[in-house]
Amino acid sequence: MKMMNCKDATQLMSERYERTLSLRERLSLKVHTAMCAGCSNYGQHLDVLRKATARLREGNMGSER
Numbered sequence: 001m002k003m004m005n006c007k008d009a010t011q012l013m014s015e016r017y018e019r020t021l022s023l024r025e026r027l028s029l030k031v032h033t034a035m036c037a038g039c040s041n042y043g044q045h046l047d048v049l050r051k052a053t054a055r056l057r058e059g060n061m062g063s064e065r
C-alpha cells in the first residue's frame, strides 16, 4: 500500500466534508493520522472548526442581511 503524505492527508480531510471518500481513501487517511500527530491534530481542529462554523451559520439563519 502506498503511504500517503501529509499534504494528501490534509487535502482528503477537507475534501471529506464536500464528498464521500472511497473506502481506500478513508483507510489510508486513518492509517496516516494514527501515525502522524500533526495530521491527527489538524483533523480534530478541522472538525471543531467545521462544527463551530455550522453553529454560527444556524444562528444567523433567522436574521436576514
Ligand SMILES: [Zn+2]
Pocket (backbone or CB within 6 Å): 005, 006, 009, 032, 036, 038, 039
Ligand atoms: Zn501527516
